[in-house]
Amino acid sequence: MVKQLEILTLILLFPVICISQINQFDDQGRRNGPWKVNFEGTNKPKFEGAFQNGKETGIFKFYKKGFYEHPTAIMDFEKAQDSVHVTYYTQKGKPISEGMMLEKKREGKWIYYHQKSDSIMMTEIYKNDKLDGLQKTYFPNGKLAEKTKYLNGEKDGESFIYADNGKVTKELHYKKGELHGPANYYTPEGIKTIEGQYTEGRKSGNWKYFSEGKLEREEDY
Template structure:
């Protein structure tokens, strides 16, 4: 009986130590140390990471109810600032996108990847949760497919669309998310095929149509309330 008791104590000590290793609180009742939470009525981990007196520090891994041991998101918290580095993953572990966040708002450069590939599909720039800067989209071969500029979440300036071989196909001008200004379309050889102007998302004035690089037709687009 004495030996059975000793064996029981020997087994329980590491189990108690393991329990104390996770999900502890400091003297003020704040989460402190390594934490691991599971989904209700499941052995599937929901998240795991480290707290320092109630604040997340270092790497946190997040899982979906059916993701097994592969995290679907990883967040890295800094002691120096409020910016969190975030990466999202597919169920097979491939990166979907990554960038920075402050709270629930995206900040700085975000990168998005082609499916099942390490090649970049798109980059965006955020400021306080809104697109602010160049948005660049790429074909799988690395060739630029689209270039757009944003200011405070709205398209502003020139937007260009390219073919997979690098040939320019379309060129638009925007002002506060509306087509406003010169617009040009090109054929597969890069020759201009259509050009004209927009005014607040509507065709305005004379539009020129070309065939084999030569002017073949002109159309006039009247716009209501020209004085606006």
């Protein structure tokens, strides 16, 4: 009987023991060990993870208020020493996007997924939370839809738009976010329709317009 009472006591105390082992601080007042923070006035998690002497370590899960079945974001602090790998999810647990963050700013390659499939919708390159590099967009079938160069958060360089058959429909150039340089437009079958030039966002020089591949008219700007 005494032994049964001891077992019962341990069972009743187990939740208290578990609670006492989370949300702890080290001798210097830094978060240490497993942590779980609930939304105010609820027993539902806002985030959960672990700290080592005040620094995040391992996997952290973040939740949206009212939706607790799947985390809306998971951060992995072990994939890189000075940055964190982040994956964002829908309320049903499907990945939306993923990439690296450094000091809460996007850095390096980020991947975005199509809503109705697991195929990649877009890839981007970031530097200090600004687009800096080649952005690629894909059709759901995996074929390239667009590729555009960015510099310091703005379109800068070549930009190509594609039809779903792989043909280029627009060939453009940008400088500091504005159309600047040669511009060519094509039908989805690859037949040229327009040829011209932009200067700081405006049409300039001689523009040619084609019909079924043949020159139809010209305009000067």
